[in-house]
Amino acid sequence: MSDVVVARSLDEAREALIGQPDATVLAGGTDLMVEINRGLRRPRHVVGVAQVPELRRWHIADNRVVVGTGVTYTEMMTTSLADAAPALAQAARTVGSPPIRNAGTLGGNLGTASPAGDTLPVLAALNAEIVVTGPDGERRMGLDDFVVGVKQTSLRPGELIVAAELDRPTGRQEFLKIGPRNAMVISMAGLALVADHDARTVRCALGAVAAGIPRAHDAEAWVAERIDWDNGAAVTDAVADEFGQRVAAASSPIDDHRSTAAYRRHAVAVLATRALKRAFAPGGNGDA
Amino acid sequence: MTTEPVVTSAPATTTGPANTAAGSSAGAAGADTIVDAGTRGVGADVGRPDGVPKVQGRFAFSSDLWADDFLWGHTLRSPHASARILGIDIGPALATAGVHAVLLADDVPGRLTYGLEHADQPVLADGQVRYVGEPVAVVAADHPDVARRAAEAIVVNYEPTDPLTNPEAAPTAAPIHPNGNVFREINIRHGDLDATGEVVVEGTYEVGMQDQAFMGPESGLALPDDDGGVELFISTQWLHVDREQIAACLGIDEEQVRLTLAGVGGAFGAREDLSLQIHLCLLALHTGKPVKMVYSRDESFFGHVHRHPAKMWYRHHADGDGRLVKVEARIVLDGGAYASTSSAVIANASCFAAGPYKVPAAHIVGLAARTNNPPCGAMRGFGAVQTCFGHESQMDKLAAALNMDPVELRLINALDSGDRLVTGQVITGTFPVAEVIRQCAGAPAPDIPRSDDRRDLPGGSGRTTDAADTVRGTGFAVGFKNLMFSEGYDDYSSAACRVADGVATVTCACAEVGQGFVTLAQQIARTELGVDEVILAPAQTATIGSAGSSSASRQTWMSGGAVQAACRAVRDQILADVAADWGVSPDGLVLRDGLVVSLDGQQEALLAQITAGPGYEADVEYHHAPTEALDENGQGNAHVSFACAAHRVVADVDPDLGLVRIRDITTAQDVGRILNPTQAVGQIEGGTAQGVGLALMEEIVLDNGLVRNASFTDYVIPTTLDMPDVTIAAWVEEPEPDAPYGAKGIGEPPTISSSAAVAAAVRAATGLNLPRIPIRPADIALG
Numbered sequence A: 001m002s003d004v005v006v007a008r009s010l011d012e013a014r015e016a017l018i019g020q021p022d023a024t025v026l027a028g029g030t031d032l033m034v035e036i037n038r039g040l041r042r043p044r045h046v047v048g049v050a051q052v053p054e055l056r057r058w059h060i061a062d063n064r065v066v067v068g069t070g071v072t073y074t075e076m077m078t079t080s081l082a083d084a085a086p087a088l089a090q091a092a093r094t095v096g097s098p099p100i101r102n103a104g105t106l107g108g109n110l111g112t113a114s115p116a117g118d119t120l121p122v123l124a125a126l127n128a129e130i131v132v133t134g135p136d137g138e139r140r141m142g143l144d145d146f147v148v149g150v151k152q153t154s155l156r157p158g159e160l161i162v163a164a165e166l167d168r169p170t171g172r173q174e175f176l177k178i179g180p181r182n183a184m185v186i187s188m189a190g191l192a193l194v195a196d197h198d199a200r201t202v203r204c205a206l207g208a209v210a211a212g213i214p215r216a217h218d219a220e221a222w223v224a225e226r227i228d229w230d231n232g233a234a235v236t237d238a239v240a241d242e243f244g245q246r247v248a249a250a251s252s253p254i255d256d257h258r259s260t261a262a263y264r265r266h267a268v269a270v271l272a273t274r275a276l277k278r279a280f281a282p283g284g285n286g287d288a
Numbered sequence B: 001m002t003t004e005p006v007v008t009s010a011p012a013t014t015t016g017p018a019n020t021a022a023g024s025s026a027g028a029a030g031a032d033t034i035v036d037a038g039t040r041g042v043g044a045d046v047g048r049p050d051g052v053p054k055v056q057g058r059f060a061f062s063s064d065l066w067a068d069d070f071l072w073g074h075t076l077r078s079p080h081a082s083a084r085i086l087g088i089d090i091g092p093a094l095a096t097a098g099v100h101a102v103l104l105a106d107d108v109p110g111r112l113t114y115g116l117e118h119a120d121q122p123v124l125a126d127g128q129v130r131y132v133g134e135p136v137a138v139v140a141a142d143h144p145d146v147a148r149r150a151a152e153a154i155v156v157n158y159e160p161t162d163p164l165t166n167p168e169a170a171p172t173a174a175p176i177h178p179n180g181n182v183f184r185e186i187n188i189r190h191g192d193l194d195a196t197g198e199v200v201v202e203g204t205y206e207v208g209m210q211d212q213a214f215m216g217p218e219s220g221l222a223l224p225d226d227d228g229g230v231e232l233f234i235s236t237q238w239l240h241v242d243r244e245q246i247a248a249c250l251g252i253d254e255e256q257v258r259l260t261l262a263g264v265g266g267a268f269g270a271r272e273d274l275s276l277q278i279h280l281c282l283l284a285l286h287t288g289k290p291v292k293m294v295y296s297r298d299e300s301f302f303g304h305v306h307r308h309p310a311k312m313w314y315r316h317h318a319d320g321d322g323r324l325v326k327v328e329a330r331i332v333l334d335g336g337a338y339a340s341t342s343s344a345v346i347a348n349a350s351c352f353a354a355g356p357y358k359v360p361a362a363h364i365v366g367l368a369a370r371t372n373n374p375p376c377g378a379m380r381g382f383g384a385v386q387t388c389f390g391h392e393s394q395m396d397k398l399a400a401a402l403n404m405d406p407v408e409l410r411l412i413n414a415l416d417s418g419d420r421l422v423t424g425q426v427i428t429g430t431f432p433v434a435e436v437i438r439q440c441a442g443a444p445a446p447d448i449p450r451s452d453d454r455r456d457l458p459g460g461s462g463r464t465t466d467a468a469d470t471v472r473g474t475g476f477a478v479g480f481k482n483l484m485f486s487e488g489y490d491d492y493s494s495a496a497c498r499v500a501d502g503v504a505t506v507t508c509a510c511a512e513v514g515q516g517f518v519t520l521a522q523q524i525a526r527t528e529l530g531v532d533e534v535i536l537a538p539a540q541t542a543t544i545g546s547a548g549s550s551s552a553s554r555q556t557w558m559s560g561g562a563v564q565a566a567c568r569a570v571r572d573q574i575l576a577d578v579a580a581d582w583g584v585s586p587d588g589l590v591l592r593d594g595l596v597v598s599l600d601g602q603q604e605a606l607l608a609q610i611t612a613g614p615g616y617e618a619d620v621e622y623h624h625a626p627t628e629a630l631d632e633n634g635q636g637n638a639h640v641s642f643a644c645a646a647h648r649v650v651a652d653v654d655p656d657l658g659l660v661r662i663r664d665i666t667t668a669q670d671v672g673r674i675l676n677p678t679q680a681v682g683q684i685e686g687g688t689a690q691g692v693g694l695a696l697m698e699e700i701v702l703d704n705g706l707v708r709n710a711s712f713t714d715y716v717i718p719t720t721l722d723m724p725d726v727t728i729a730a731w732v733e734e735p736e737p738d739a740p741y742g743a744k745g746i747g748e749p750p751t752i753s754s755s756a757a758v759a760a761a762v763r764a765a766t767g768l769n770l771p772r773i774p775i776r777p778a779d780i781a782l783g
């Protein structure tokens, strides 16, 4: 049996974790409780953080968005965050069903660190800085340094994930995800693409097609030179198609019961092509 | 419930009119007028008594059962598809604090095996495991976690062997069970087998392993009594056949095993075989305490049989006008490790393999084989689903070869009453196949508004697809199957009715599994007895005889028929007594609005007064017309009655990603007579959704006998974004002469043709062959 501390402030959560570094953090419980119910995890000590007000906040500045790890998917979709980080809202809308989106949090998605975690490609494409706090004080790192393997993070014992700080670029953002049905699916392949008109870059990251959350750096650099940044002309089919192929090259998918590596690689190329066209389409990007 | 003797008629046996000895109770039922469809009787849109509690979470399911001082059971299952058990050490498990019992095969006091048709499945594995998930030991402890951990502490020394996983190799492979590797082979030879057609099309098709995916996992509570017997509260489809198997394995009399139906959270065939019933009773008798078990969602995938995966080869011959000349088929069903109902499923698959069409000649070979895959058995559609995908794929291929409209091709070949099946049986009841096709195909083309909401497009909430990325296709399919059990099986039902103080009480052991029998039984009693208040007694083995299984689309007919006959027997007693009292003929009296009324308007009396005190009671057995076995050529009058349905599906497909969004489903169905419109809609919508699931996503993925997706995370079923509203173009109501009120069962036909119609729509959109369901994204995108 386990003991549970329900923290009411960031200080309380931090203290509880420093005092009990092998404690497990419980946020919305949509991953953790599933594992406990399946008998896969039996935590002795639990620190509940769903009622920590500091984690439930977000802050939108001119060129930066700070999202507390206690923010839920429903909040990402339905608040000012949806305008400030559209791809995050799009990704949030693909997560589970309404009850899951009401409970599940950004921090839980980071903590689980599944390659299929839907916010993770968005965080990668928005150059997120992950803020953690713990016995060693505050640490900040990019997603690459936070997610270090399949369901593995560089979080140290007693550390709490506090926030993710995201870019707020001036272009369109796209998140696309494929699953075995039209809603409520674990990703078979996901992709986030962000256009930054000031920096004249395109940034693209992939979900569920590698052990981590790869950025397609080569494809990004290649396409940045082929975008008509000054006049905003649509990208040509040829450019979009080659971009797709180059993005797919950044994936390293596997065969499993959800899909095949061949399909995933193919799908990533199609998603990248479409995302690029949407991001640079002369009109809107097709959202109702 | 009081059991005092009341005015009772001798148990009467009634049958449909095919048996001329039938009394008036069931005779010429099709000609009945539906008396009071405007009120709360038969034909009325009466709400379910369990509907509101279920929606509000107040309905007690079998997993909600509770008893004082009860224990929790847990099952240890095989991780291997095939292995010898060299030894089992239960010492560490027994030593765990809180553990009351750890039982193995040696602890089974009676027969060591059970099964619906052949008792070939061990209660607990005895020296050998034959599929992943096979029960090896059961544990009872005072907490579910303790039971689970104790089960983990059991040390089983397995010697794994190569599993046999290919059903086509099974007949010639070394036997993996003393009964051999062939459950049944069927050879249907009909008409001139040398006949050939001007146009010939051939195809090979495959259907994956579908799960019933009911929402309420297996669960129950067993309570030992003082005399060595046991009481079991259980969710099942058939109480009495459970009791028979449980008693045999416990080695006690059937009367010592008393079953009561607990709240059932869906069934679809998966509760026809036993799961935890014997285990619960064993643990309760061994510990002397009540024992409860609830499978987890993941475990449930190992706790019940699945739909048989199928491999099918077909060759259709037609003349130049499209009339079928001959159908050849070979069907292989993977039955998995144990027999379950495989021999009946392969019979259905074979008998209906040619579809609802006039086929002068047919050679159909069906094989159900044993493998080390999970056992397969009953699921909604029972063999007809698999072959419907085969014959309808062939009909489309034939239409293309003939350059003919696929609907027209089906119409000119449609079976009708008076025609012969490939089994030689002449259809004597109603069978309006052509009308069902016309109604469905002729329904106005759906008006699908252009939508910019990506959730209306393939990929749904994943935002993968724009309208410009899609192509649209329309598919059409027809399917049919038998109602009731076949091949000489007398699957009767029993019911009792009592009227006292003007209130009717109906007793029947029919398992309410969601189909709505509890509503219907009350409607029938109201119609027959002219009362409003009808009490439905609990479904139990101790109070009434068998009702047969809630499967095979049979309970409305069979238990509905039994209830109708019991009510009519009571009505006749009442009217006879009143007639004698009033000195009139009983023919001039009716029961109506809580009154006994003479038709001439001269006299009336309150039913409550007439039935004051002990009241009147009757109990009956209701039998359908007898059927016969198939002969060595697969010929014979093996089936009671038939029902068909058609589906038209419009699908948008994103061919680059292989994603599908169904935009419209229109159906028509041969229903005989609608007894409750909302319940009929429920069956049609639910059945259709299950067919959509099989066509596009539902599959238990196996890897050398291992189940790769035993969870609702990875075994996916349709959501509201996968399933449009179903447009019911028509209920084709041609009352079935033998059936009570003329009503046919309606639960299975919607599942049969919907999968085939979805596949046809995706083919029409993409031009791909798509010989396998479920159709996976890669099958389209890389196909």
Ligand SMILES: Cc1cc2nc3c(=O)[nH]c(=O)nc-3n(C[C@H](O)[C@H](O)[C@H](O)COP(=O)(O)OP(=O)(O)OC[C@H]3O[C@@H](n4cnc5c(N)ncnc54)[C@H](O)[C@@H]3O)c2cc1C
Residues within 6 Å of the ligand: A024, A025, A026, A027, A028, A029, A030, A031, A032, A033, A034, A049, A069, A070, A094, A095, A096, A097, A100, A103, A104, A105, A106, A107, A108, A109, A110, A111, A112, A116, A117, A118, A119, A159, A160, A161, A162, A184, A185, A186, A187
């Ligand atoms: C039905 C269902 C559908 C789902 N669908 C999706 C989907 O479509 N896409 C998707 O990405 N996920 C999905 N998930 C998974 C899950 O909902 C998400 O990963 C969610 O973000 C987890 O958040 P949570 O708040 O519930 O985390 P919890 O379950 O509370 O925690 C998850 C992990 O993160 C750790 N953790 C949480 N917060 C912190 C913190 N602040 N600091 C340190 N560690 C922390 C926990 O210790 C635990 O290890 C689904 C889950 C279910 C049950």
